[in-house]
Amino acid sequence: YMPAPSLATSSGNNDFIRCLLPDVPSQLVLTPGSPSFKPVLVSSIRNARFVAPATTRPPLCIVTPTNASHVQAAVRCGRAHGVRLRVRSGGHDTEGISSRSQRPEVFAIVDLANLHDVHVNPQEATAWVDSGATLGELYYAVAKAAPGLGFPAGVCPTVGVGGHLSGGGQGLMMRKYGLAADNIVDATFVDADGNLLPDKKAMGDDLFWAIRGGGGGSFGIVLSFKVRLAPVPPTVTFFSVTRSMDQGAVEAVTKWQTVAPALPDDLTVRVNVQQRQANFQSLYLGNCSAVVATLRDRLPELGVTQADCREMSWLQYAAYIYFGDAINSTPPEVLLLNRTLTLGRFYKNKSDYVNKALTKDEWEKIFTWPSGGAVEGQLVLEPHGGRMGSIADADTPFPHRGGVLYNIQYVESWNGNSSTPSWVNTLYDFMEPLVSKNPRAAYANYRDLGIGVNKQVHVGGVSSYQSGKVWGERYFGGKNFKRLAMIKGRVDAGDYFRNEQSVPPLHL
Ligand code: FDA
Structure with missing residues (x-):
């Protein structure tokens, strides 16, 4: 150190x-x-x-x-x-x-x-969840206490509720139910003076708005969230289909861009592009035969058949999507796994939003983008549309709503301290004209200090609004960022909760 x-x-x-x-x-x-x-x-x-x-x-x-x-x-x-x-x-x-x-x-x-308790109220279809719980703990507690209910949030079960819900929380049910943050109905909070605010009434409308997607670490400490749970059927369907470039991967991804956001909202097909292959994975809130029929009609390029499907409960799905076949015979208790999994590689993430489909030629370039040596590069494409497109930009701090086709997450990984990311930075430059503009948008939960960091007004002073705008308008849009900064100015005028990318206080 x-x-x-x-x-x-x-x-x-x-x-x-x-x-x-x-x-x-x-x-x-x-x-x-x-x-x-x-x-x-x-x-x-x-x-x-x-x-x-x-x-x-x-x-x-x-x-x-x-x-x-x-x-x-x-x-x-x-x-x-x-x-x-x-x-x-x-x-x-x-x-x-x-x-x-x-x-x-x-x-x-x-x-x-x-602090990781989860209290489920099946009658009300709600749960209070402490910030220190993992998504896996939340999913497990919900499914055990209230079969027939689930919660729309991220895929990785070791992600924490506190940061994830503070920054949005996208997952495979967002096309039907929105982000995790869209489903927060109350919260308990410790403010910058150390006061305990027991509910949204004590917080006031503005602060309660800010903590539902305005990013963690800026306003105070969320102790727990009350969330609305979502109905899930007894059987959901997973499929996984991989296509190489020779097998038409580029054509399939090109078509996927406009088909996936327009599918029925209980069907999500996301894509992983890696090593010149595209892997398409689904969550369908229903059984296999319906998925096969829908895709035969809408995306025949994938050639999905009954044999590609696995039907399971929503809880089993939450474990399966992350652990895959490794837990074929393992119960969903794997979701409660000790969070100290082996510390693996070095990672660098960036993100984009796409509003206009890329061409086949552009995808071909992306698929074959030089990996920069021993480094591995991966793109995760998460389709929007459905409920995501029907929420107004100003309803929550998260502005990437109507008109977004999909989110791109770029992940470069490497094994040692000696190397630095290259694939992700050169590809990100190439993508600039192809993705959202004015400003080029990014997802707050895929934090990227490369898009800007705060500067202090003077030594020991508060973070400057001008420096915050550089990254903040990309995560939240201009209007939402300004509102977040004004709220910050009221609840933490001295900028106690500050970091490289915390919302700066603005006083008009
Ligand atoms: P962490 O504890 O690091 O907190 C993140 C930020 O929030 C920090 O600024 C922190 O200070 C602040 N914070 C944390 N707890 C707080 C609290 N109680 N009150 C106020 N501020 C708080 N995202 C997604 O949308 N969908 C996905 O499927 C995934 N999958 C995924 C997989 C993996 C392996 C990683 C590493 C990340 C993801 N993410 C993701 C991104 C993830 O949502 C994002 O990193 C979250 O902020 C993580 O929340 P944690 O509580 O784990 O983070």
Whole structure:
């Protein structure tokens, strides 16, 4: 690790820890000398880039709250002693900013992993879920307590509820039910003064709007969300079809671009493009014969037959889509897996939105884009349309609604510290004229510091609105970003909750 900034040893920062201890049991405050400090620090980091010595500056300590009062104490003491907080739920931030600071400023991590209860109300079709729960825990609890209900959110079961719902939350049911954030009906929250706001009434309409898609880490700490659950049938269908370029992959993807967003909203077909192949995967809320019939009509290029399908329950699907055949005989309890999975490769993510279909020639270039050596590059295409297209841009901070055909996630991965991403950056440049414009849009949950970072107005001052606009208008659109900044100006005028891409305060 990089040496901690010298401030970390100054008396002010020891005061932070002293301030915590009357309110937070000492075993919940991990300092670098404690044996559990490093295991907890890396516990939910999924990207080796953020534990590499060159990019990591250790926090002053990690606070691991087991109740709301511990979170409140962390905010009050942090404010009082000049220590900033990085809030971490599932730790999956694609730039790692819940675990690290690129700037030499003193910070502590508030790791919410101990707060992971899920309370399902089957009669009301709602659930209260703590921020530290994983999506897998949420899916499991919902399906067990209320068979026939599910929740529309992301695919990876180790993603945390806190960050995911704060930034939107897209998944294979969004065409029918919208984003995870579209289904938040209430929340509990600790504000920048350390006050506990027990519901949306206490938060007020603006703040409650901001936390449903305006990105984590800017306004305060969400302790739990109340979400609306969605009906799912007893049987859902998965299929997976892979086509190489020789087998017409380029033609199939070219056609998919306009067909997938217009399919019935209970059928989602997403695409992975990797190693000159396209893999098409589905979630259909119904049985196989209906999918085969629909695709024979709408996308015959895929040649989907009964043999490509697997029918299962929604809960089994949630496990299968991520773990695949590896868990063929494993029960859905795999969704509750310890989140400390093996720390794998280095990753760099970027994203785009496509409003106008690309041509076959353009796809051919993308399929054969030079991989830059040993590096692996992957594109994930998630179709919009359906419910996503019928929500107004201003209803939530997430503006990528009507007119969007699909979202692209670019993921470059590599194995060592010595290499730097190249495939993703050169392809991203090539894509500029082909994707959304003015501004070129990006998805907040696929955070990319490459599109801009905040600058402070002056040393120790607040983040500047001008610098925030550069990246913020891409994630949220101009109007929504301005509204977010004005809300920030009211709820955290001093910019306590700030990071490389936090919403800056705006006072008009
Ligand atoms: P993490 O804890 O790192 O937090 C992310 C951000 O939110 C940080 O700024 C953090 O400070 C802040 N934050 C966290 N908890 C907070 C809280 N309680 N209150 C306020 N702020 C808080 N996305 C998607 O839409 N669909 C998908 O299918 C996937 N799949 C996926 C797979 C994998 C392997 C990765 C690494 C990422 C994804 N994502 C995704 C992206 C994911 O939604 C995004 O990274 C989320 O922000 C992760 O939420 P965590 O709580 O895990 O992150």
